[in-house]
Amino acid sequence: MQLSIKRFQGDSGERFSILVDETGMPLYYPALYITASLRGASLSVNTINNALSAIKMVCAWEEYYSLDMESRFKRSELLAPHEIHSLRDFMQKPLAETRPKQGKVVSIKGRPKRVGKENQYNRMSVAADYLGFIAGRLHPVTATSAKEIAAMATQIKASRPKMGSKVEDDRSTVHTEDALLDLVEQIIRPGNDENPVRGYGLQLRNALMFTLLRMTGVRRGELLNFKIEDFDFAVGTVKVVRRPDSPGDRRTYQPVAKTRERTIPLISDLMDRIWEYIENHRNKVPGARKHGYLFVTHRACKTQGWPLSCSGFGKFIGTLSALSEETAGLHTHALRHHWNYIFSKRCEEQGRTPEFEEQMRSYLMGWSATSGTAATYNKRHVKEAAGKAVIGLQNKHLGKKSDDCE
Template sequence: MALSIRRFQSGTGERFATLVDEEGMPLFYPTLYTTAVLRGASLSINTIINALGAIKMLCAWESYYGISVESRFKRSELLLAHEIHSLRDFMQKPMADTRQREGKVVPIKGKLKRVSKANQYNRLTVAAGYMDFIAGRLHPVTASSANDIAAMVAQIKASRPKMASKIENDRSTVHLEDALLNLVEDVIKPGSAANPVREYGLQMRNALMFTLLRHTGMRRGELLNLKIEDFDFAMGTVKIVRRADSADDPRNYQPLAKTRERTFPLIPELMDKIRLYIEKWRNKVPGARKHGYLFVTHRPGKSLGWPLSGSGFGKFMETLAGIADGASKLHAHALRHHWNYVFSKRCEEQGLTPEAEENTRSYLMGWSETSGTAATYNKRHIKEAAAQAVIGLQNKHFGRAANELHK
């Protein structure tokens, strides 16, 4: 049975997603679980879609091995240990490798493509929660049924891969250099002969997006979610606002602000450029005045004037990646890491205490002060400071040894 995740939007702007069969009919229990548990917990649409992806994998596992967990639960039969082990192994597979070949079950062995441990962990976590939900509704109530279901769920969770609590963050070693960013900024500057985009209004939009990402560290979803009303031109600020289920957003995949709302100061020169883009270029694009989103599609087509989509932003980043050697590392999150690195150096120059630096960073990035996320984004600077300290100690030691040698 070919399943797919279908997204749709209500008249009020609320986004929904459900798992449907090949005829487009929603599956009953996944839909019930989505409504009662996931939406009931006020989870974002993207989180719900990720959970449905895990349930889709669970359904693929059932089809692959000829198992129906719903029928089993109705007969008071829960999953056995070897079945949980097969589910664990199956959840390592990419979705494309989950179909039977020629109607036969193919053993999972040999060197296979695997998803990441984090992906497998998340899939099994969702599967455990989902089966806890449906078993609690389908399994006949007995004196021991609740304990039996809890034991099955605990087994599924126990089968998740071990995730080291202190793994080196590889992203901290892959960083951007100011020279590269300056080069990219020069190439995409409006009016530059080397600019890969011809239309001047589009050049203005692209340059502004890059500048805001580089100098504020905001996420791509936050950037695409910006509205003109978020800018206070008198105060010189921009406010990051959460707008889940916005009714005036026509995009199928609505960009979302994942972090807390906050206000970011901008220098007058940047505010002037934003005002100029709005008045001289954005507002003249057909359809752009129907909504308040700042960055819009400039290219002719049915989406002309619509808020820029995630795929449109992706094409913009692909253009940047081809500008110079080393620019392939250039993506929105890399710019966010780079902003945090520059921020760390600036705080050190200003003599801020570690506590003040962490609190300030947490506010500007939209994190809770107790989340610990600030330390992750400060890792590159910490590693560089540690390296400088070690080199300093070595230089001091060898300098003393050299002096003693020449006495």
């Protein structure tokens, strides 16, 4: 059975996601679970999509092993320990490799492909909740049925991979040199002959997106969610605004601000360039005046003038990655990490206390001051400072011993 996740937008602007079969018919119990457990908890559409992807894996597991959990639960049969182990192992697979091979001989050479531990952990968490949910509705009610179902869900969660918190997370120390970002900025400068795109307006749009990402540390969704009204050209600020399920946004995959609203100051030169883009280029794109979103699709197509989509932005980032060997693998979040690294160095130069630095960082990034997220993005600078300190200690100690030996 070929399953897919269908996304659509309601008349109110609210985004919905459902799991459908090859005929486009929604699957009943996944739809019931999403409605009762996730939408009822006011979770975001992206969180719901991730849950549906995990449920899709559960359905693939059932098909792979010829299981019918709905019938099993109706017969008072819960998952046996060996079935939970098979579910655990199956959740390590990439989705493309989960379909039965239909008698084909499969080579066992090489290491089997696996998803990351975090992905498997999240899949297992959703699987436990989902299977517990449908078992609670299908299993005949007995004096002990509720406890047995809860125990099954607990056993599934206990099979999740261990996520060691003490292991150093290399993602938090992403290293991007200023020289590399300067090179990218130079190549995509509007009017540069080496610019990979044509059209001055499109070049200016791309350059502004890169500069705003680099200079403010905003997320991709926040950047694509900017409206002209968010920019105060009199005082030189931009406001990050949350607009979930905006009816004026025609994008099915709506970019949204994940963090808190805040106001970020911008220098006059950058504000002037934004104003130039709006007045001389954006507003001349057909359809762009029908909404207030800043960055729009310039290419002549059916979505010309619409707010730039996530896939369109992905193509822009792909263009940057293809500029040279040095830029290969460049992604949006690396710019966010780099902004935090530069911010830490600036605060150190100004003699800011660690407590005040964390408060400023939390505000500018849109985090709660008590979330602890600021420390994650400061790891690269802390690691660098710690390295300098220990090298200084070694030089002081060993250097003195060397002098004594002479």
